[in-house]
Amino acid sequence: MKKVFLKDIAEELKVSKTAVSLVLNNKGDENKISQETQKRILDYAKKHNYVPNQLARSLSRGKSETIGLIIPNISDTFYSKIAGYIELKLKGSGYTVLFSSSNEDPKKEGELIRSMLNRQVEGLIIASTQQNLKEIESLKQDKYPFVLIDRHYPEIDTNYVVVDNYDGIKTATEHLLRLGRRKIGFITLKPKLEAIRQRLLGYRAALEGFGLEYNDDLVKELDPLNYENMIGEAVGELLKFPNSVDSIVFSTHYLTAIGLRELKNKKIRVPQEVAIVSFDQLAAFDLVDPPITSVIQPVKDIAEHAVEILINEIEGNKNPVMVKETLGSKLVIRKSCGTF
Amino acid sequence: MKKVFLKDIAEELKVSKTAVSLVLNNKGDENKISQETQKRILDYAKKHNYVPNQLARSLSRGKSETIGLIIPNISDTFYSKIAGYIELKLKGSGYTVLFSSSNEDPKKEGELIRSMLNRQVEGLIIASTQQNLKEIESLKQDKYPFVLIDRHYPEIDTNYVVVDNYDGIKTATEHLLRLGRRKIGFITLKPKLEAIRQRLLGYRAALEGFGLEYNDDLVKELDPLNYENMIGEAVGELLKFPNSVDSIVFSTHYLTAIGLRELKNKKIRVPQEVAIVSFDQLAAFDLVDPPITSVIQPVKDIAEHAVEILINEIEGNKNPVMVKETLGSKLVIRKSCGTF
DNA sequence: TTGAAAGCGATACCAA
DNA sequence: TTGGTATCGCTTTCAA
Numbered sequence: 001m002k003k004v005f006l007k008d009i010a011e012e013l014k015v016s017k018t019a020v021s022l023v024l025n026n027k028g029d030e031n032k033i034s035q036e037t038q039k040r041i042l043d044y045a046k047k048h049n050y051v052p053n054q055l056a057r058s059l060s061r062g063k064s065e066t067i068g069l070i071i072p073n074i075s076d077t078f079y080s081k082i083a084g085y086i087e088l089k090l091k092g093s094g095y096t097v098l099f100s101s102s103n104e105d106p107k108k109e110g111e112l113i114r115s116m117l118n119r120q121v122e123g124l125i126i127a128s129t130q131q132n133l134k135e136i137e138s139l140k141q142d143k144y145p146f147v148l149i150d151r152h153y154p155e156i157d158t159n160y161v162v163v164d165n166y167d168g169i170k171t172a173t174e175h176l177l178r179l180g181r182r183k184i185g186f187i188t189l190k191p192k193l194e195a196i197r198q199r200l201l202g203y204r205a206a207l208e209g210f211g212l213e214y215n216d217d218l219v220k221e222l223d224p225l226n227y228e229n230m231i232g233e234a235v236g237e238l239l240k241f242p243n244s245v246d247s248i249v250f251s252t253h254y255l256t257a258i259g260l261r262e263l264k265n266k267k268i269r270v271p272q273e274v275a276i277v278s279f280d281q282l283a284a285f286d287l288v289d290p291p292i293t294s295v296i297q298p299v300k301d302i303a304e305h306a307v308e309i310l311i312n313e314i315e316g317n318k319n320p321v322m323v324k325e326t327l328g329s330k331l332v333i334r335k336s337c338g339t340f
Numbered sequence: 341m342k343k344v345f346l347k348d349i350a351e352e353l354k355v356s357k358t359a360v361s362l363v364l365n366n367k368g369d370e371n372k373i374s375q376e377t378q379k380r381i382l383d384y385a386k387k388h389n390y391v392p393n394q395l396a397r398s399l400s401r402g403k404s405e406t407i408g409l410i411i412p413n414i415s416d417t418f419y420s421k422i423a424g425y426i427e428l429k430l431k432g433s434g435y436t437v438l439f440s441s442s443n444e445d446p447k448k449e450g451e452l453i454r455s456m457l458n459r460q461v462e463g464l465i466i467a468s469t470q471q472n473l474k475e476i477e478s479l480k481q482d483k484y485p486f487v488l489i490d491r492h493y494p495e496i497d498t499n500y501v502v503v504d505n506y507d508g509i510k511t512a513t514e515h516l517l518r519l520g521r522r523k524i525g526f527i528t529l530k531p532k533l534e535a536i537r538q539r540l541l542g543y544r545a546a547l548e549g550f551g552l553e554y555n556d557d558l559v560k561e562l563d564p565l566n567y568e569n570m571i572g573e574a575v576g577e578l579l580k581f582p583n584s585v586d587s588i589v590f591s592t593h594y595l596t597a598i599g600l601r602e603l604k605n606k607k608i609r610v611p612q613e614v615a616i617v618s619f620d621q622l623a624a625f626d627l628v629d630p631p632i633t634s635v636i637q638p639v640k641d642i643a644e645h646a647v648e649i650l651i652n653e654i655e656g657n658k659n660p661v662m663v664k665e666t667l668g669s670k671l672v673i674r675k676s677c678g679t680f
Numbered sequence: 681t682t683g684a685a686a687g688c689g690a691t692a693c694c695a696a
Numbered sequence: 697t698t699g700g701t702a703t704c705g706c707t708t709t710c711a712a
Contacts, residue, residue: 016699032697054458055399056689059704075424084415118394257624282624284597289629356683396705399688
C-alpha cells in the first residue's frame with residue numbers, strides 16, 4: 001500500500017489541502033465545512049490509511065507532543081518504575097516520551113538536555129545529576145517547562161517532586177536506635193548529590209537525637225561508579241571498628257544488596273550480629289534472608305505528580321508559581337533489624 | 341539568550357544559508373568553501389550557541405535519527421535492563437531512542453507502531469505481544485527496518501534475537517529431575533505467547549526424557565493480567581495434588597517471587613518440602629531465603645545484537661538476509677532445589 | 681566557491 | 697464554506 005499524503009487526498013477529492021487538514025483535525029465543524037465534504041474526506045483518509053507526518057506537523061505547529069525524560073539510569077528499578085508510571089500517566093494524553101539516561105554524567109546530561117530541546121520536546125522531566133546548575137538555570141530563564149524529580153537544586157526556584165531523604169534515613173536510623181543498636185554504620189555514596197548529603201544529615205540527626213556522637217569512622221562513602229569494588233573493604237572496616245558495629249544503614253537499594261552479600265560471605269549473622277536497614281528497596285527484599293527492613297519511596301506519586309505539574313505548565317498558565325513537593329517515605333519493618 | 345537560526349547567521353555574516361548549512365554539517369571542505377568563511381561561520385555558530393532544529397532537519401532529510409523501542413513494560417527489570425543496554429550500545433551513534441510500553445495489549449502495540457512510524461523513526465526494536473501478525477507483516481512488506489527481540493513470530497521471516505525458552509525451562513526441569521524430584525509442578529502464564537508455549541514444551545520434554553508422564557494437573561496457567569490474585573490458588577492446588585508436588589518450576593521471575601511468598605505464607609519449607617527453580621531472575625535472587633536457582637537470560641547480548649542488526653539494516657544493504665538468533669540461557673544453581 | 685530557490689509535509693491566515 | 701499561499705527551519709540541487 002502506497003503512502004498517501006495530505007496533498008494526495010486533496011487532489012483526489014478535488015478539495016483544498018486546508019479543508020482536508022481542518023477536517024482531519026476535527027476542526028471541520030467549527031469551520032463550517034459541509035458535512036458531506038467532511039464525510040468524503042474522512043472516508044477517504046480511513047480507506048487509504050492516512051497518517052499525518054508528525055515531523056511536518058510538529059514543525060508547522062511548533063509543538064511536538066513529546067516530553068523528554070532524563071534519568072540517571074533506566075536499568076535501575078527505581079527509575080524504571082518511575083518511567084513506567086510516567087508513561088502510564090501520559091497514556092491517552094497524546095504525548096510521547098523521549099527518554100535517555102545520563103549515567104550520572106553531568107556532561108552527558110547537558111548534551112541530552114540540548115538534544116531534547118533540538119527535538120523540540122515540549123517539556124522535560126529530569127532526575128538530575130545535580131551538577132548542571134547552569135543548564136537548569138538557563139532552562140528556567142527561557143521559561144521552558146520542566147520539573148525536577150528525585151533530586152533538585154535547592155538554590156534554584158523550580159518545580160520539583162522529591163522525597164524527603166533526610167527524614168527517610170533518620171526514621172530508619174531511629175528504628176535501629178530504638179531497638180537498642182548503638183554502633184550504627186552508614187554505607188552511602190560520595191555526596192556529590194544533595195540527595196545523598198541529606199541522607200547523611202538524617203543519619204547524623206538520628207544519632208544526635210539519641211545523644212550519640214557522630215563518628216566519621218562509621219561512615220563509608222563509596223564512589224558511585226565503583227561501589228562494587230569498594231563495598232568489601234567498607235564492610236570489612238565497619239566490622240573491625242572497635243569491636244564491630246552492631247548495625248548498618250544502607251543509603252540505596254543496590255548498596256544494601258551487595259552489602260548483604262558481603263556480610264553473608266563473611267558469615268555474619270543478620271540481624272543477630274549486625275542489623276541492617278535499607279533506603280529504598282528491590283522487588284524481592286521481602287523474600288530475602290532475612291527480609292529487609294526498608295524505607296519505601298512513593299514512586300508512583302513522584303511520577304504522577306511530576307507529569308501533572310509538567311502538563312499543567314505546558315498547557316496552562318505561562319507564569320505559574322513553582323510547585324515544590326517533598327514527599328514522605330514509609331518505613332516497612334521486616335526482620336533485618338531483629339525485634340524488641 | 342535569544343534563539344538563533346540558520347537564517348540569522350547567514351544574514352549576519354552575509355553568506356548564503358547554503359554555505360552555513362554545508363559548513364555546519366562538515367561538508368564545507370568537500371564543497372570547497374573557503375577556509376576563512378568556514379571559520380567565520382563556525383565561530384559565529386559556537387558563539388551564539390546555535391543548535392539546529394532537529395524537526396526541520398529530519399523533515400527535510402527524511403531521516404529522524406531516532407529509533408523506536410516497543411516493549412511490554414518498562415518497569416519489568418528484564419525489559420528495563422534491555423532498554424538500558426540498547427541505550428548504551430546506541431551511545432555515540434547519533435541515534436536517540438523513543439520508547440513505549442504496550443502493556444501486553446496488542447491494540448496498543450499496533451498504535452505504538454503506527455505512532456512511531458508517524459514520527460519517522462528509522463527503525464524499530466520490538467518485544468511484541470505476538471498478536472500483531474498483520475502489523476509486523478506489513479512492516480516487513482514495506483521493507484521497514486526492524487528487529488524482534490525476546491519474542492518473535494515463527495511464521496514470518498524477520499530479524500530476531502530471542503532466547504531459547506524451550507531449552508531454558510528444559511534444563512531447569514532436568515535439574516530438578518536429576519536431584520530426584522518427580523512430582524514437578526509448573527506455574528506459568530496462559531500461553532498466548534509463543535515464548536510461553538515454548539516453556540511449557542520444554543517442561544514437558546524434560547519430564548518425558550525421564551520417562552515421566554505429562555500431567556495437566558501439575559500445570560497452572562495464570563492470566564498475565566491477574567496472576568497476583570491467582571497464584572494463591574495455583575500453589576494451593578499443587579500442594580494438594582495427590583500428596584503434594586515436591587517441586588515447582590516458575591516460568592517468570594515475578595511468578596517465582598510471588599509464588600515463593602505464597603509458599604512461605606503456607607509455611608512450606610523450601611527446598612526440603614518443595615524445591616523451586618525460576619526462569620529469569622530478580623536482582624536479589626541470590627540473597628533470598630533460600631537463594632533461588634534460576635535460568636539467566638543473556639540480556640546484554642539480546643540488546644546489543646538487536647541494535648547491531650538494526651543499525652546495519654538502516655544504514656547498510658537494502659535487502660539483506662534476515663538475521664535470526666536464538667541465544668542460550670544459563671542455569672545458575674543456588675539453593676532452592678536442595679543438593680544431591 | 682557561492683547563492684537562489686525548490687522542496688520536506690503539514691498548518692493557518694486571509695480573501696473570496 | 698473554501699481555497700490560495702505563506703510559513704515552520706533546514707537540506708540540497710543547480711546555476712552562476
